[in-house]
Amino acid sequence: MRTQKSNFQTMKYFFYILMIAILGWFCFMQLFGANEQNYNNPSKSIIYSGSFYWNKEDGTKQKIDIPGTYEVKPGHTMVLTTTLPKDYDETTFAIRSSLQDIQFYVGNSLRAQYSTKDTRMAGKNSASRYIFCPTTYKDAGKTLRIELTTYTSNYSGIVNEVYCGNKAEIWQYIYNTYGISTFIAFFILFTGITSILFGIALKNVYHTTFDMEYFGWCMLMGSIWMLGESKIRQILVPNASALAALCFVMIMLSPLPILFYADNILNLI
Incomplete structure (x- = not known):
C-alpha cells in the first residue's frame, strides 16, 4: 500500500511539473516567439495617407x-x-x-x-x-x-x-497596439479579487486580520482605473461613459485601503 501511495504521489508531482512546464513554454512562445498575426496583415498601412x-x-x-x-x-x-x-x-x-x-x-x-x-x-x-x-x-x-x-x-x-x-483590420491594429495593457488590467483585477476573497476567508477562519485584503483592494482599484483608461474600453462595456467616470472615482478612493491598513498596524502596536 505504501509503495502504491508513493507511486501515486510521484505521478502527481510529475503531473504538476509537466503542467508548469507546458504553461512556461506557452508563455515563452507568446513573449519571444514569432508574431504570426502579422502574416495575414495587408501590405498597405491602415493609417490614412491623404492630406x-x-x-x-x-x-x-x-x-x-x-x-x-x-x-x-x-x-x-x-x-x-x-x-x-x-x-x-x-x-x-x-x-x-x-x-x-x-x-x-x-x-x-x-x-x-x-x-x-x-x-x-x-x-x-x-x-x-x-x-x-x-x-x-x-x-x-x-x-x-x-x-x-x-x-x-x-x-x-x-x-x-x-x-x-476595413473595419476588422482597423480593430485588429488597435487591439495589437493597446490590447496588452487591457490584458494586464484584467489580470490585476482577477488577482485583486482573489486576494480580497482569500483575506476575508482567512479572517473568518482564523479570527484575525490579514493584510492581503487591503493589498487586494488597492489592486482592484488600480485595475479598474486601467480598464477605464483602456483604448478599447468601448468593446468591454455597453456604457463607456460610466467606465470612464468610474476610473476617476477609483483614483479618489484608492487612498482608503492604505489608510485602513495603516490604522490596523497602529492598533496592533
Missing part, C-alpha cells in the same frame, strides 16, 4: 499634420476636410475622440456622429472612444469632412490618427 486641411472660421484653410494639436477655443468646432482619391475603394474611416463630439460627412451626407449629451449622467464632454464612418467605392473623389468639438481646453484642438481600411 487634411483645417477649415478655419475666418474662411481660410491650413494644411495640417495628423496626429497633432492645434489652437482651438473650447466649444468651437474644428472642421477638417480631405478629398478621397479617385481609386478609393475602402469601407471605413475611423478616428479616436479625445473627449470630443464628432461628425463625419461624405459630400453633404452625414455618415456617422458621436455625442453623449443626451445619455451621459454628468459632465459636459463625451467619453473618448473610436468613431467609425462607413464608406464605399462610390465615394471616390468626394470630400470627407470631420468636425471635432470639445468643451475642455486640455483637449480642444487635438486631432488623433485617422485610419482608413
Whole structure:
C-alpha cells in the first residue's frame, strides 16, 4: 500500500511539473516567439495617407499634420476636410475622440456622429472612444469632412490618427497596439479579487486580520482605473461613459485601503 501511495504521489508531482512546464513554454512562445498575426496583415498601412486641411472660421484653410494639436477655443468646432482619391475603394474611416463630439460627412451626407449629451449622467464632454464612418467605392473623389468639438481646453484642438481600411483590420491594429495593457488590467483585477476573497476567508477562519485584503483592494482599484483608461474600453462595456467616470472615482478612493491598513498596524502596536 505504501509503495502504491508513493507511486501515486510521484505521478502527481510529475503531473504538476509537466503542467508548469507546458504553461512556461506557452508563455515563452507568446513573449519571444514569432508574431504570426502579422502574416495575414495587408501590405498597405491602415493609417490614412491623404492630406487634411483645417477649415478655419475666418474662411481660410491650413494644411495640417495628423496626429497633432492645434489652437482651438473650447466649444468651437474644428472642421477638417480631405478629398478621397479617385481609386478609393475602402469601407471605413475611423478616428479616436479625445473627449470630443464628432461628425463625419461624405459630400453633404452625414455618415456617422458621436455625442453623449443626451445619455451621459454628468459632465459636459463625451467619453473618448473610436468613431467609425462607413464608406464605399462610390465615394471616390468626394470630400470627407470631420468636425471635432470639445468643451475642455486640455483637449480642444487635438486631432488623433485617422485610419482608413476595413473595419476588422482597423480593430485588429488597435487591439495589437493597446490590447496588452487591457490584458494586464484584467489580470490585476482577477488577482485583486482573489486576494480580497482569500483575506476575508482567512479572517473568518482564523479570527484575525490579514493584510492581503487591503493589498487586494488597492489592486482592484488600480485595475479598474486601467480598464477605464483602456483604448478599447468601448468593446468591454455597453456604457463607456460610466467606465470612464468610474476610473476617476477609483483614483479618489484608492487612498482608503492604505489608510485602513495603516490604522490596523497602529492598533496592533
